[in-house]
Amino acid sequence: MVETTPTRSERARQAVLDATADLVAEVGVERTTIDEIANRSGVAKTTIYRHFASKEVLVVEAVHACTYIPVVTDTGSLRDDLISCFSGTTKASYDGRLGDMMLSLMDAAQRDPELGRLVRAQTDQRRRFATNVIERAVARGDLPADVDVDLLVTLLAGPLVYTKLVRRQRVTDELVAAVVDTVLARYAVPTTTD
């Protein structure tokens, strides 16, 4: 990890991205204005336009900036890896600022193609993590070869996303474990607890 001293330009850019993310989390994409971003960041509106062509690309970059890739374990235990996977992706997608931005982003993504691609890419990536875990289990023989992987991922991810976005409750580690255990019960996968 090479840390370079940020240039003046880089500092301004980062302040703008930060303020944008904050603002989107607070008031949503539609109500986020360049003027308010300028106020919050302390960066002049003129300078903002020197960095970003429009509000749309700014929002896209701001979202991109606060997205990170969770680390998923590979222990050989389907249950443990699934819990690691969904705990990680939940934290990455629904904790902190990004979590507060999510509903507004998904709404805006319905109309803005660029934002749509970003959200879809993120969803696909999250699903791929889970898919990989499941396919490893199939390869080990822990799951039947004809299991509907796509359905399985939906059964696991759905309750967590629903809890966060619709019920607006925190996704606890206990909930993740409960969801994983219940869904795996159908496939007679032994659980460590219980």
Place this chain on the structure above:
Amino acid sequence: MVETTPTRSERARQAVLDATADLVAEVGVERTTIDEIANRSGVAKTTIYRHFASKEVLVVEAVHACTYIPVVTDTGSLRDDLISCFSGTTKASYDGRLGDMMLSLMDAAQRDPELGRLVRAQTDQRRRFATNVIERAVARGDLPADVDVDLLVTLLAGPLVYTKLVRRQRVTDELVAAVVDTVLARYAVPTTTD
């Protein structure tokens, strides 16, 4: 069902509510404007303000107008009643116009208290339907008495909502059945199919 001929005032009001719902479904709550509602509905902007105090009130009433209560069966079969319940609530909430409005509504509900109450009331009502079905099953002895009803509802509703809102795919009857069967598998409830 008593059908009265609508008065001129009622026709105008209905046209406005209709146009509002259409517009919210298309461009979202934030981008819905009174001027455009006037254009679409053919009702003068002046008249719109004679009926509705503000855009917020109008949106709330428009949403309310296209919300209906699904009928849930009570056959004595947990599986069949759950499928009926989730199939019905899914159709009521996520098919047609209301489905297209949902993301934007949920986003706007984060900031608008009135809209927040409306969305929450709807969510609670949907969950109550499922809760009733489950509690009847517990009373019959089809489910253990200490079952976590709240978790169970989340496990059932989550994948369906996630499929619609996040993946933006249709919620088929097959998916509903698959979700119900998988979740019930943990409680060793016999399924009719399989």
Place this chain on the structure above:
DNA sequence: ACAGAACGCTACGAGACCGTATCGTCGATA
């Protein structure tokens, strides 16, 4: 120390919306 690049500040025109006022027109009802 000295350019040149990058930033801050102020101001501006253009356009979109809001909510209201005014006045002419239509339509249900007696």
Place this chain on the structure above:
DNA sequence: TATCGACGATACGGTCTCGTAGCGTTCTGT
């Protein structure tokens, strides 16, 4: 058919937001 309530059309002031221009100021690297 006369009347009054409800609607339609137009226009308006006010506000917000966008994106840009002009110009002075502050960094940064040499």
